Amino acid sequence: xxxxxxxxxxxxxxxxxxxxxxxxxxxxxxxxxxxxxxxxxxxxxxxxxxxxxxxxxxxxxxxxxxxxxxxxxxxxxxxxxxxxxxxxxxxxxxxxxxxxxxxxxxxxxxxxxxxxxxxxxxxxxxxxxxxxxxxxxxxxxxxxxxxxxxxxxxxxxxxxxxxxxxxxxxxxxxxxxxxxxxxxxxxxxxxxxxxxxxxxxxxxxxxxxxxxxxxxxxxxxxxxxxxxxxxxxxxxxxxxxxxxxxxxxxxxxxxxxxxxxxxxxxxxxxxxxxxxxxxxxxxxxxxxxxxxxxxxxxxxxxxxxxxxxxxxxxxxxxxxxxxxxxxxxxxxxxxxxxxxxxxxxxxxxxxxxxxxxxxxxxxxxxxxxxxxxxxxxxxxxxxxxxxxxxxxxxxxxxxxxxxxxxxxxxxxxxxxxxxxxxxxxxxxxxxxxxxxxxxxxxxxxxxxxxxxx
Numbered sequence: 058x059x060x061x062x063x064x065x066x067x068x069x070x071x072x073x074x075x076x077x078x079x080x081x082x083x084x085x086x087x088x089x090x091x092x093x094x095x096x097x098x099x100x101x102x103x104x105x106x107x108x109x110x111x112x113x114x115x116x117x118x119x120x121x122x123x124x125x126x127x128x129x130x131x132x133x134x135x136x137x138x139x140x141x142x143x144x145x146x147x148x149x150x151x152x153x154x155x156x157x158x159x160x161x162x163x164x165x166x167x168x169x170x171x172x173x174x175x176x177x178x179x180x181x182x183x184x185x186x187x188x189x190x191x192x193x194x195x196x197x198x199x200x201x202x203x204x205x206x207x208x209x210x211x212x213x214x215x216x217x218x219x220x221x222x223x224x225x226x227x228x229x230x231x232x233x234x235x236x237x238x239x240x241x242x243x244x245x246x247x248x249x250x251x252x253x254x255x256x257x258x259x260x261x262x263x264x265x266x267x268x269x270x271x272x273x274x275x276x277x278x279x280x281x282x283x284x285x286x287x288x289x290x291x292x293x294x295x296x297x298x299x300x301x302x303x304x305x306x307x308x309x310x311x312x313x314x315x316x317x318x319x320x321x322x323x324x325x326x327x328x329x330x331x332x333x334x335x336x337x338x339x340x341x342x343x344x345x346x347x348x349x350x351x352x353x354x355x356x357x358x359x360x361x362x363x364x365x366x367x368x369x370x371x372x373x374x375x376x377x378x379x380x381x382x383x384x385x386x387x388x389x390x391x392x393x394x395x396x397x398x399x400x401x402x403x404x405x406x407x408x409x410x411x412x413x414x415x416x417x418x419x420x421x422x423x424x425x426x427x428x429x430x431x432x433x434x435x436x437x438x439x440x441x442x443x444x445x446x447x448x449x450x451x452x453x454x455x456x457x458x459x460x461x462x463x464x465x466x467x468x469x470x471x472x473x474x475x476x477x478x479x480x481x482x483x484x485x486x487x488x489x490x491x492x493x494x495x496x497x498x499x500x501x502x503x504x505x506x507x508x509x510x
Contacts, residue, residue, distance in 0.1 A: 063098050063221070066201045068245060068274035071137040071225035072281060078125040078136070085121040085136025089114060089180060092138045092223050096182075099221040103199045105214040107143045108150050109183030114138065117180045124178065132285050133304070135178030137278070140227035142215050143184040144191045145269075146259040147171055150181075154261055155189040155196045155211075157392045158385060168259025170228060170269055173289035174282070182224060185214030188452060191230055191262045194394040195452055200242060202479050206445040209239030210452030215272045216243040226273035226282050230262040232374055233367075234458030236270030237484060240470040241440035242453060244480030246273045248283065249458075251489050252465035253293040255286050264377045266370060266462050276469075276503060280305045280496055301493030308504055309497035311434035313346040315356050317486070319438055320364045321456035326443035329481055332474040333439055336483060336506065343505065348433060355428050362422055366459045369415060369422075375404035376412040419463060426464050427488065435498050436486040440470040444479025457484060467492040469499045473506050 069092070077083045093111065100106060121136035130136075146152045146168040153159045167175065175181065186198045188211040198213035200206040201221045208217045212229025216239035219227055229236040231249045240247020248271045255269040269286075273279035283299055292298025316337055322330075341347055350357040382401040385393060393401075429436070442454050461468035466489050470482030485502065487495030 063102060063201070066220045066244060067222050068220065069222035069225055070275035070278050072133055072277050073275070075133065075136070078130070079128065081126065085125060086115070086118040088136065089118040089138055092182065095221055095223045099201060099223060102204055103201050103208070103217045103221065104197050105185055105218040105223070106140070107153060107184045107186055107214070110149050110181065113149060114180045114182050121178050121180070131176070131178035133281050134174070134285055137179045137225050138182045138223070139174060139179045139282070140182055140185040140215055140218050140224045141171055142191075142212050142227065142229045143187045144230055144260060144262050145171060145228055147181060147184060150184050152184070152261070155187045155191070155194070158389060164259070166259065169256040169290040170286050171259070173256075173286045176289055177285040185212070185218055185227055187211050188213060189394050189397055191232070191235060192397060192400070193452060194396045195449055197449065199449065200445045202244065202445070206447050206479065207242065207449055207452050209242040209441075209445060211235040212239050212270060212272060213452070216240055216245060216247070219243070219245045219272050219274055222274070226271060226278050229270040229272050230260060230267055231270045231458070231462060232262060232264050232267040233370055233462055234455030236272060237440050237458040237461070237468055237470045237482070238453055238455050240272050241480065241482030242445035244472045246276055246279050246472065247440070247470035247482065248273070248279045249461060249468045250283065250299060250492050251467050253296040254299040254467075254490075254492060255283060255292060256290040256298070257293055264374045266373060266465065276496060276500055277305045297490075299492055300490060301496070305500060306493045306497040308501035309494070310343075310501050311345055311498050313348060313433050314340065315348040315353065315429055315433045315436040317356070317363075317436050317438040317460065318350065318360060319457055319460055320366060321439065321442050321454065324442045324454055324456065325439060326476060328476045329439055329443045329474070332476060332481065333483070336473070339506065355425070355432070359425055359429070362425060363460050363463075366463045367456055369418060370459055370463045372404065372407065372415050373412070373419060375400065376407050376415070379405060379407070423464050423489075426466070430488045435488070435495055438484050438486065440482030440484040444476040444481050461486045465489060467495045469495060471499055471503055473503070
């Protein structure tokens with residue numbers, strides 16, 4: 058029986074455990090039962106789930122156990138307990154999008170990513186809490202490291218559930234900072250892929266910058282989830298999807314990294330800046346060349362141009378969703394948060410000409426960023442200004458996560474730092490459609506800076 062007081066959050070990687078399934082040293086059902094013990098222990102404190110389907114998960118774990126015994130698992134993630142952000146459709150549970158307007162709503166189908174994961178043998182334990190329409194209004198999830206602090210948003214429940222070991226991985230989404238920021242605040246791996254890399258059909262977070270993100274207990278688990286999705290359902294329609302090997306790319310030491318301060322630097326805590334600066338010194342000591350705004354003209358130009366990344370992103374997203382918000386406001390404005398109503402009003406006068414100008418500016422910034430690819434293997438920065446702030450009415454400052462969203466490139470939050478007894482991520486930002494290279498560098502950084510992955 059589990060103890061009544063939760064201990065410190067501990068990640069539970071799945072693939073590492075699955076290596077014992079073939080011999081019978083452990084089974085998927087046993088792994089799931091430990092997940093459910095942790096669910097009973099943690100869920101009353103953190104509120105990570107909207108709903109669950111435990112009988113179906115147990116039945117699926119039993120079927121997975123038999124496949125592993127027979128030597129016929131459907132994939133390396135066969136039996137993995139996962140969660141689905143409640144902005145993504147599931148056939149067996151409602152998709153309520155953090156809004157009373159969609160209470161109990163069912164699409165009666167799985168999103169493409171969910172269908173792919175079920176076909177790979179993963180166990181969908183439940184739907185995880187999202188903010189209202191995956192935007193900024195929190196829906197009550199608490200940070201497991203300190204329940205008086207935010208877990209971040211909008212993939213709040215996914216990050217919190219992975220952090221305490223209930224789930225080995227969970228789907229999130231990101232259009233501003235909704236995967237990278239909660240991963241940083243909760244101390245797990247967060248992956249925002251290149252735009253269009255993972256099929257988003259059935260996800261109600263479908264702006265042009267939006268991606269299906271993955272939060273997980275290890276780089277190995279996260280890459281495998283992404284691979285199993287793209288293998289079965291591809292990327293977004295008309296795109297090649299995520300490209301790379303069948304398992305986690307081997308660690309690759311970068312030759313040259315760019316350090317981006319971004320608009321978030323001014324709001325970063327002294328302790329967070331110190332953590333990043335110490336990390337950079339260690340990388341220099343390891344023989345890696347570091348480019349910054351002070352010694353590279355392209356980095357300097359990019360830093361200046363990215364100062365407006367948040368507002369430009371909000372403008373692009375607002376134009377693309379204003380028809381939806383108008384419909385929701387006409388349906389029942391009292392059911393929308395003040396933050397959502399304010400957002401709708403702020404951008405309601407935008408014209409098509411305004412939007413086209415914003416898209417042109419975004420394309421220019423993406424082209425400028427791509428110039429770095431000739432000289433740098435990746436960029437690094439903080440994943441958030443500090444550890445998760447106190448309070449549950451605000452999901453935290455997203456400014457460090459915005460650039461990768463605006464640029465449409467892959468980003469990873471690695472749980473390598475700690476500030477004031479709260480986790481903080483090192484963010485690795487890669488180049489478009491080179492997600493595997495970003496993982497290889499992240500793999501090296503985890504091994505070199507933490508001694509594991």
